[in-house]
Amino acid sequence: MPNLSIDGKQIEVPAGTTIIQAADKLGISIPRYCYHPALPVSGNCRICMVEVEKQPKLQIACYTPVADGMVVKTNSPKVLEVRKTVLEFLLVNHPVDCPVCDQAGECKLQDYYMEHGQYDSRLSDVKVKKEKKAFSIGPTVMLDQERCILCTRCVRFADNITKTSEFGVFSRGDHSQLDIYPGKQLDNAYSGNVVDICPVGALTDKDFRFKCRVWYLSQTKSVCPGCSMGCNITVEWDKMRPHVHKNARVMRLKPRLNQDVNQYWICDKGRYNYRFIDENRIQHPQFKDNLITWDEAVGVIARAIKPLQDSNQTNRIGVIASAQLTNEDLFAVRKFFKETLKGAQVDFRMPENPGDSDNFLIKADKNPNTAGALNILQADAQVEQIVQKAVKGEIDVLYVFGHDLVKIFSKETVAQIAKKVKLFVYQGSNINETCGYAHLNLPSSVYAEKEGTFTNCQQKVQRIWPAFLPLAEAKSDWQIISLLSAELGAPLAYHHAQEIFKDIAANLAPFSEMTYEKIADKGMVLKA
Amino acid sequence: MEKIVTRHFGQPNSHRLENYLKDNGYEAARKALTQMTPAAVIDEVKKSNLRGLGGAGFPTGTKWSFIPQANPKPKYLVINGDEGEPGTFKDKYILEQDPHALLEGIIITCYAIGSHKAYVYIRGEYLKSLQILQAAVDEAYKANYLGRGIMGTGFDIDVVVHPGAGAYICGEETALLESLEGKKGFPRLKPPFPAVVGLFGCPTVINNVETISCIAPIINKGADWYAKLGCEKNGGNRLFCISGHVVKPGIYELPNGITLREIIYDHAGGIPNGRKLKAVIPGGISAPILTPDQIDVKMDFDSLKAIGSMAGSGGIIVMDDTTDMVWAAMVAARFFAHESCGQCSPCREGSGWVYRNVKRIYQGQAKPHDLNNLPGIVNNIGGNTICAFGDAVSMSVGSYVTKFRSEFEAKIKGEYAESKH
Numbered sequence: 001m002p003n004l005s006i007d008g009k010q011i012e013v014p015a016g017t018t019i020i021q022a023a024d025k026l027g028i029s030i031p032r033y034c035y036h037p038a039l040p041v042s043g044n045c046r047i048c049m050v051e052v053e054k055q056p057k058l059q060i061a062c063y064t065p066v067a068d069g070m071v072v073k074t075n076s077p078k079v080l081e082v083r084k085t086v087l088e089f090l091l092v093n094h095p096v097d098c099p100v101c102d103q104a105g106e107c108k109l110q111d112y113y114m115e116h117g118q119y120d121s122r123l124s125d126v127k128v129k130k131e132k133k134a135f136s137i138g139p140t141v142m143l144d145q146e147r148c149i150l151c152t153r154c155v156r157f158a159d160n161i162t163k164t165s166e167f168g169v170f171s172r173g174d175h176s177q178l179d180i181y182p183g184k185q186l187d188n189a190y191s192g193n194v195v196d197i198c199p200v201g202a203l204t205d206k207d208f209r210f211k212c213r214v215w216y217l218s219q220t221k222s223v224c225p226g227c228s229m230g231c232n233i234t235v236e237w238d239k240m241r242p243h244v245h246k247n248a249r250v251m252r253l254k255p256r257l258n259q260d261v262n263q264y265w266i267c268d269k270g271r272y273n274y275r276f277i278d279e280n281r282i283q284h285p286q287f288k289d290n291l292i293t294w295d296e297a298v299g300v301i302a303r304a305i306k307p308l309q310d311s312n313q314t315n316r317i318g319v320i321a322s323a324q325l326t327n328e329d330l331f332a333v334r335k336f337f338k339e340t341l342k343g344a345q346v347d348f349r350m351p352e353n354p355g356d357s358d359n360f361l362i363k364a365d366k367n368p369n370t371a372g373a374l375n376i377l378q379a380d381a382q383v384e385q386i387v388q389k390a391v392k393g394e395i396d397v398l399y400v401f402g403h404d405l406v407k408i409f410s411k412e413t414v415a416q417i418a419k420k421v422k423l424f425v426y427q428g429s430n431i432n433e434t435c436g437y438a439h440l441n442l443p444s445s446v447y448a449e450k451e452g453t454f455t456n457c458q459q460k461v462q463r464i465w466p467a468f469l470p471l472a473e474a475k476s477d478w479q480i481i482s483l484l485s486a487e488l489g490a491p492l493a494y495h496h497a498q499e500i501f502k503d504i505a506a507n508l509a510p511f512s513e514m515t516y517e518k519i520a521d522k523g524m525v526l527k528a
Numbered sequence: 529m530e531k532i533v534t535r536h537f538g539q540p541n542s543h544r545l546e547n548y549l550k551d552n553g554y555e556a557a558r559k560a561l562t563q564m565t566p567a568a569v570i571d572e573v574k575k576s577n578l579r580g581l582g583g584a585g586f587p588t589g590t591k592w593s594f595i596p597q598a599n600p601k602p603k604y605l606v607i608n609g610d611e612g613e614p615g616t617f618k619d620k621y622i623l624e625q626d627p628h629a630l631l632e633g634i635i636i637t638c639y640a641i642g643s644h645k646a647y648v649y650i651r652g653e654y655l656k657s658l659q660i661l662q663a664a665v666d667e668a669y670k671a672n673y674l675g676r677g678i679m680g681t682g683f684d685i686d687v688v689v690h691p692g693a694g695a696y697i698c699g700e701e702t703a704l705l706e707s708l709e710g711k712k713g714f715p716r717l718k719p720p721f722p723a724v725v726g727l728f729g730c731p732t733v734i735n736n737v738e739t740i741s742c743i744a745p746i747i748n749k750g751a752d753w754y755a756k757l758g759c760e761k762n763g764g765n766r767l768f769c770i771s772g773h774v775v776k777p778g779i780y781e782l783p784n785g786i787t788l789r790e791i792i793y794d795h796a797g798g799i800p801n802g803r804k805l806k807a808v809i810p811g812g813i814s815a816p817i818l819t820p821d822q823i824d825v826k827m828d829f830d831s832l833k834a835i836g837s838m839a840g841s842g843g844i845i846v847m848d849d850t851t852d853m854v855w856a857a858m859v860a861a862r863f864f865a866h867e868s869c870g871q872c873s874p875c876r877e878g879s880g881w882v883y884r885n886v887k888r889i890y891q892g893q894a895k896p897h898d899l900n901n902l903p904g905i906v907n908n909i910g911g912n913t914i915c916a917f918g919d920a921v922s923m924s925v926g927s928y929v930t931k932f933r934s935e936f937e938a939k940i941k942g943e944y945a946e947s948k949h
Contacts, residue, residue, distance in 0.1 A: 043717045044872045046912055057911050063717050085874070085908035092877040122901050125884040149873065169712070169870070172695070174880035176870035 004070035019061035019072055020048055030074050031083060031112050033090075033199050034151035035062035038264050039160060045151050047086045047112065051076045058082055083116040093128045093174055095146045103201030105214040109149070128174050137179075138166075138186030140268060141195060141203050148178045148202035154194040161265065164188045178202065189362060192271045193264070196254060207272055208252045212238050217251060220467035221521055223454050224253070224270040225324060225447045227355070228365040230456030231255065231262035231270055232521070235448050235467045248278040249468055250448060258522060261460065267362050274448075280430050282443040283472035294473065294483060300440055302487040304397050304423035305341065309488070314343035316396040318386040318421075321348035321377055323367030324402050325477055326452030327461070327511075328500040330369070330376040332478035332492060333401075338380070340490045345386050345395070347379040350403060363457055368447075372455030375510050375526065387413065393420040400426050401477065402444070406433035427480060444477045445470035451497040452476075453519065455526060461514060462523040530757065532765055533741045534781040537625045543660050545667040548628035554673050556744035557635040561681045564747075569640035573743065575751035577763030582608055582699075582736030583812065583840040585762075585829035592733055594723035595641045601730040605638050605646040606708065606722075609661075609737045610692050610699040612651055613812035614863060615843030618767035618779055619737040623650070623657035626741070627664035631673065631687065633740035636747055638685050641733050646687045648737075649704050652694040662689050696867035700915050701734040703869065714871045715915035738767055759785030762828040766842055770796045773803070773848035785831075788823040792846060803848040807932070811840025813860050814920035816927035837927075853935045857928035858886045864921045875918040878909040882925055889939050899936050902929055 003012045006023050013022045021037075023030050033045035041063050049058040053071035058078065073079060090109065098104045130145035137143045155167040155178070166180045166188070180186055186194070195205040217236045224231040234256045237249045245251075253274050255266040285297035292300075308316050319337045321330060330348075337344045354364035367373075387409055389395045398421045405414045411433070418424050418437040426438035429446045449470040455461050470476070475483075478500060482492045494500050498516050505511045510526040518524060536542040536551065545553070560569050574589030595603055607630065611619040622630060634646045650658045665687050668674040676684050690708060692698050698707045702716035705727050726732020742764055746754045755763040762784040768791055771777045775797030782791060788810060792798060799805055805820045810827065816837040818825070825835050832839045847856060865883035870876040885902055888894040903926060910922025929936060 041717070043914060046873055049912065060717075082908075082912060086912070089873045089877040089881075089908070092881045122897075122905075123881075124898070125881065125888070128880065150870065150876065171870070173865060173868040173870045174876055176876060 002066045002068040002070070004066045004068070004072060006072045007074055013066055015065075017066050019050060019052075019059070019064050019066055019070075022066050023061065023072070023074060028074055030061045031108075031116070032062065033108060033149055034153060036153050036156075036197055036264075039153060039156040039197075042152050042156065045086070045090075045149065047083055049079065049082050049086075050074045051079050080116065083112070084118050087113050087116055088118050088122070090149050092123060093130075093146065094149070095127065097147070101144075101147065101201040102204045102209040103147075103198075107201055108199035130177050132177070132179065136206070138191055140191045140206055140272075141186050142206055142209060143178070143180075144202050144204070145177045145179070147200050149200055150176055150178060151199060152178075153197045153199070154178070154203060157194055157197055158186075158188075161193075162188045162190050167194075189267050189269070189358065190265055190360075192268050193255070193266070196264070205252070212241070212244060212251045216240055218467070220448070220465050221256060222448060222464045222467070223368065223456075223462045224266060224273075225368040225454070226267075226270040226273050226366065227363040228367060228370055228457040229262065229361050229363045230368055230454055230458075230460065230462050230523075231266045231361055232258040232462070233266060233270070235274075237448075237467050239468060246278075248275075250274045250277045256521075261456065261458070261462075261523070262361055265361065269362070276430050277446050277448050278471070281446075281471050281474070282428060282431055282435065282441055283474070284443060285473065286441045288439060294475075297440060297442060298483045298487040301397075301423065301425060301484055305488065308396060309341060312343070313396075314341045315345060316394070317341060317344040318381075318390055318395040318398045319344055319346040320350075320383055320386060320398070320400045320403055320405075321346060321373070322350075322401040322403060323348050323365075323370040323373040325369060325373070326447075326450065326454060326464070326497070327369065327372040327376060327504060328452045328497045329477035329481075330373055331500050331504050332481040332494070334377055335492055336481045336485045336490075337399075338377075340485060340488070345381040345389070346377060347381055347383045347386060348373045348377055348401075349379065350383055350408060352408065365457065368454040368456065370455075371457060371459055371526070372453070372461070375455070375508060376504070387417070390417040390421050395420075396422040398424050400424075400428075400434065400438070402428035404432040404434050406437070427477065429474065442480055443470075443472065443474040444480060445474045449474065450476045453501060456523075459526040460523040461511070461519055461526060463516060463519050463521065529783070531781050532745050532754075532757075533622060533626070533629065533738060533767060534779070535626075536629070537621065542625045543627055543664060545628055545664065545671060545673075548626070552748065553628060554632050554635075554679070556747040557632050557639075557673070558679055558681075560636045560639055560747050561679065561683055566640045566642060569636060569747065572751045573640070573746060576746045576754040577758060577761055578739065578742055578746060578754065579762055579829060580736060581738040581742075581766055581842070583613065583814075583838075585839060588735065588739055591723065591735070592637070592641050594721070595731045595733060596724060597642055599724075599731050602645065603641055603643040604727045604730055604732040605634060605641065605643045606701075606704065606727055606732055606734045607634065607646060607648040607737055607740055608699060608701060608704060608734055609648055609650040609654070609657070610704060611654070611737070611841075612696040612699045612867075613814065613841040613843055615769060615771055615809060615812050615845040616841040617769050618842060620654055620657050621767075621779055622737050622741050623654065624660050627661045628668065629741045629744060630661070630737055631664060631668050633743035634687060635673065635678065635685055636743045637733065637735065637740055639683060643733070644684045644686065646685065647708055647727070648687065648689045649698070649708055650689065650691055651699075652692045655691075658689060658691055665689060695869070696863075697869040697915075697917060700917065703915070704734065705732065712869075714869055715917070717914060757783050759783075759826065759828050761830060766827075768827070768842045768844055770844045770846065772808075772844075772846035773799055773851070774846045775800050782827075784828040785826050788818070788825055788827055788844070791827065791844065792823065796846075799846070799848050803850065805846065806849045806851050807847045807853065807856070809843070809845040809847075811838050812843040813845070813863060814838070814924050815840045816923045817856075817931060819931055852890075853928055853932035854886065854890045854939050857925055857932075857936075858883070858890045860928070861886045861921075861925050864917070864925070868917065868921075872914045872918070874909045874912045875921065878905060878918070879921050882906055882909070882921060886925065889936055892939055894940050896940055899929075899933075899940055902936075
């Protein structure tokens with residue numbers, strides 16, 4: 001394997017590695033526009049040029065393979081000078097409209113110019129006028145041709161990743177313009193990713209533009225709950241400016257690199273699936289028409305369950321859990337409903353039609369934790385059977401986690417259930433039609449408000465982190481179950497999701513040896 | 529003096545097969561295919577010191593020897609007839625006056641490199657040349673000089689004539705390959721070089737029209753004969769295209785090693801109307817401009833390189849003392865700005881910037897810092913781009929500023945009245 005030196009640091013890398021890859025491994029950051037690790041090399045921006053000993057010309061780090069004994073300098077005077085000149089060239093026809101540009105704050109032109117700028121402008125000519133500014137190229141993305149530096153990342157993304165080839169560079173020389181092909185729209189399932197990879201403000205996200213300056217945003221690592229792929233994401237939120245966007249906290253979701261799961265990408269469905277975090281939430285426990293306290297709420301449930309427990313009729317308790325719950329929530333469900341209340345009818349497998357899917361990131365199973373649920377919650381009955389029993393009045397307490405039964409069964413069925421069962425509990429984060437029929441509604445927190453783990457379709461256990469506190473009185477599902485079990489005199493000894501996970505690892509073989517620390521932000525695969 | 533490439537020029541129907549056959553036509557191909565091994569052909573071309581006459585001057589035989597014969601992929605020969613360098617018009621005449629000389633060269637070259645398919649990429653504006661060449665190709669197919677088992681030898685060869693669409697950059701060999709593949713003419717990153725990964729990802733030799741037109745005579749008369757015609761390391765003659773302020777502009781086939789002074793004064797009749805020489809571009813617009821004190825330079829690749837210019841495409845543009853050098857620089861800069869492909873940032877943005885800067889100086893609207901900045905801007909393009917186009921902008925425009933700086937300064941001081949141009 002070639003051994004080379006970059007800025008005096010030695011590194012050994014496999015043959016065929018490029019200088020920029022070797023430098024990245026050493027933590028030496030070489031500026032880049034056109035280079036993207038997941039796309040073919042184009043070599044057009046020229047900002048990554050570095051000095052290679054014994055080579056008369058500077059070499060582009062993104063394309064030049066390493067060689068044994070190579071000596072590379074990434075910050076010699078020659079290199080720093082060429083960065084300045086490349087930036088100057090890139091600004092010759094750039095409008096420098098940063099004050100009104102949504103990319104400001106996360107713009108690589110700004111960032112690199114701060115470090116390597118010429119500062120005293122030598123540009124005095126009128127700029128080449130380009131045709132399209134704030135131009136819609138599809139349902140999700142706006143194009144600004146004059147901000148584009150023609151790095152062709154988006155072109156290569158559409159050619160190589162989605163293979164939809166919407167983009168091209170048209171015309172020649174400094175009249176070159178990025179555009180989509182005539183008659184086409186940027187309308188594919190992954191279109192939002194071009195905004196992420198655009199290093200400047202040429203492609204901006206219709207959903208996000210002008211909503212919030214990026215420097216107000218905080219980032220929290222998470223996992224997309226939209227399907228069983230479990231794409232790694234970052235929840236980007238803003239709590240400092242509640243007057244903007246009606247108290248909404250989450251401003252956008254971004255993909256987070258995980259080479260084994262989603263690489264650099266997420267689908268548009270996942271990207272724009274965040275409004276439920278701040279909108280249409282159940283905020284307080286509610287019994288029939290009255291808002292009540294948590295104490296009162298658990299009291300209501302305990303009073304319904306206690307007689308069944310005392311008379312060995314726990315089989316008259318039906319629980320419809322959910323693969324939307326975390327492993328920790330599901331373990332609490334198991335502990336309380338299957339161990340404390342032995343005999344309760346529990347299942348989570350909703351009879352849903354499979355959703356859309358492709359052979360990339362979009363999976364038909366729209367639940368983030370089916371694999372976890374299958375391992376944690378051995379079902380006692382089928383959801384259909386539990387519902388049938390409820391309709392027939394063979395169940396006294398029906399406890400539903402998050403599902404909109406109206407959508408899956410029917411209004412009539414759910415209305416019948418509400419009549420027949422003694423207590424119909426709906427525990428979930430958002431209001432749906434089923435809430436209207438439930439006797440007791442309990443607010444649970446959404447994924448962005450809690451700590452925990454999901455197990456994706458690759459059997460990979462992945463962590464989510466709380467970005468902010470639960471809205472209003474919402475609580476994590478496991479916390480609600482804890483309150484309930486305490487009320488019934490068999491408290492679960494958990495104060496934190498991590499304690500539950502320790503218990504999972506200690507009790508369930510597939511999870512053995514896993515800890516939050518070991519799972520970290522890349523995940524761990526279940527043992528077979 | 530013995531003519532090689534232009535030997536049939538001016539003969540009646542010189543473009544017809546009939547005429548070509550009168551002068552031992554296609555006998556060199558027969559000799560190569562029946563009496564020589566491919567390696568022997570390459571050796572002969574190496575010994576002849578034939579160098580690439582498109583402008584880069586790379587030794588032709590050596591280029592052929594880079595083709596990896598063990599590679600199982602098909603090999604291609606591509607003829608670069610995208611003659612776009614301002615001041616250059618030699619390939620046009622070869623294609624129109626003696627297309628069979630090119631075709632015979634193609635047969636021998638394909639045999640040498642193990643190729644059975646050649647593409648001739650012709651500048652889109654050269655419609656007449658294209659028609660004449662296509663007619664010659666049709667004649668050659670009919671007479672079995674092209675096609676299956678040519679001349680009874682069992683060797684197969686197909687020739688495809690392909691018109692370009694008018695982009696100068698498609699004369700850059702890898703941009704040409706992209707264009708030939710149906711893509712936008714953007715030069716490729718190198719390495720790999722076309723000899724290894726060329727057309728459709730296969731090993732490819734790319735040679736200029738004039739270069740390949742020299743092959744048949746070399747095989748016929750031998751490498752030593754050819755090498756002796758030229759100078760050291762640069763065999764044979766070459767076609768010089770002389771334009772501008774000379775009495776007899778045109779194409780001249782002259783031996784490598786002749787001086788620029790001899791070409792201008794002995795062959796092209798000197799400067800008209802008794803005016804004086806002011807400047808001369810020796811090898812197409814990309815070559816740095818020379819001043820009258822430099823014209824004793826020999827016109828071979830190495831001698832011109834030694835004085836900081838280049839032999840390039842052989843396009844000599846002569847300018848007399850009535851020429852406004854700022855205007856000349858502006859015209860060159862305008863050409864580069866117009867023809868930059870726009871792929872990499874220094875050239876895309878820089879070529880236009882340089883043009884606007886020079887134009888402002890020419891129009892008397894510039895300030896001293898515009899002139900002071902110009903050499904720096906120009907230098908920042910050269911050496912930092914994917915292909916040699918950026919170097920051409922840099923060297924060409926830069927040379928006007930360096931050599932005629934006083935004229936640029938005068939424009940800024942307003943001493944020059946508005947120029948007549």
